[in-house]
Amino acid sequence: QAKKGPVKLTLPYIALAQNDNDTVIASKVSARVLSVKKAGERVKKGEVLVQLDDSSLKANLQAIENSIEGAKEELIATEATLKNLEAIHQRTAALLKVSGASREQYQNEEVKIAVTRAKLAGVKAKILKLQAEKTSIEDSLSYTTIKAPIDGLVSKSLVSPGDLAMPGKPLIKLAATEGTYLLVRLPGSAKAIDFAGKEYALTPLHSTFNGLNEFRADIDRYIPTGNREEVSVVVYKGEGVLLPMDTLLNRDGKSYLFLFSGKEKVKPVPVTLKASGQEGVLVDDRFAGKEIVKAKPDILLRLMGGYPVIREPIRDERGER
Structure with a gap:
């Protein structure tokens, strides 16, 4: 029923x-691989995945810092020289007005001041260049310790300790766990x-x-x-009326249900399916409460030809007739 x-x-x-969060970690610097997480290891965000050798970069950084200190000392000395030359030139200018100094002396001092100012500008430019190189090395140093950007699972290690990491070379594949x-x-x-x-x-x-x-x-x-x-x-x-697939006969492009019309008689009724799935077929609500034959297709085909049917008594939820 x-x-x-x-x-x-x-x-x-x-x-x-x-997973859109899966990522491939690549190197941004050229350095030897010191350690790398193995495939299958779970990692937390911020945990070290790959450690690259930073000894060469640190040595370069120390050399740059020493050069900066030397350039700063040169800057101080050049500024002092310029200040002294300008003071002398100021006195020479005063003496020149009273014929206490020659025009040649005055012009020679101007040349020395111009040369010193050019040297000062060169030292300042040198310091700026060294500071830019220092920043670049510090950035490169930050890339030698590669950390996990997400919680995840190392799906594949593409390098081993001792391998040379190159800029753009993939090192590790990380699968996101969320x-x-x-x-x-x-x-x-x-x-x-x-x-x-x-x-x-x-x-x-x-x-x-x-x-x-x-x-x-x-x-x-x-x-x-x-x-x-x-x-x-x-x-x-x-909401709807769900029937088992075994209640349906497909013939000549049409679907039929078989409704009991008497004790041993059934009537084939054309039906339009509203939906179907693994669980059965959805039919019109007008079939609610109707007694419908459930049988294999070969039996339903016989019923279509007028064969009589013996109806089993309908049992309630307790299994009683």
Whole structure:
């Protein structure tokens, strides 16, 4: 006997596990690898993944710092020289007015001042260049300790201790343990899937692959990227009359149900399916309360030809007739 009630219909599909947070860590400097996390290790955000040899960079940094200190000392000395030359030149200018100094002396001092000012400008430029080099080395040093940008799992180590890391060379692949979603490709549309005993909403990606619409279902568990997972796409959810597939006969492009019309008689009735899934078929509410034959297709085909049927007594929920 058909009954109206809550109905959920699903169809089986294969989904692809994806995670946009997965990342490939590459080197930004040229250095030897001292240590690297092994494949399969779990890491926390901020944990060291790869340690590169920084001894050469530190030596270069020390040399640059020494050069900066030397240049600063040269700057102080040049500024003092310039100040002294300008003071002497000021006195020479005063003496020149009273014929106490020659024009040649005055001009020679001007040349010395110009040369010293040029030297001072050169020392300042040298210091700026050295400071820029220092900043560059400090930046490079910061890249010798490579830390995890996310919580994750080392899916693959691409180098070993002793290998030479080069700028742009991948060192390690890190799989995120959060943010996994299932990519589902469907010929039509759907709002949810059932997976691992739970229902997850589908979000349309507004993209297609080989003519199929793409959707994502954000899930609350870690699955390695690329894994194929069996899911059930929810094609209908609501109230209705759900019947088993064994109540339906498809013939000449039409579907039929067989309703009891007497003790040993059944009547084939054309039916339009509202939806179908693994659980059965959804039919019009007018079939609620009707007694419908459930049998294999070959038996239903015989009933279509007028064969009589023996009806089993309907049992209640306690199994009593």
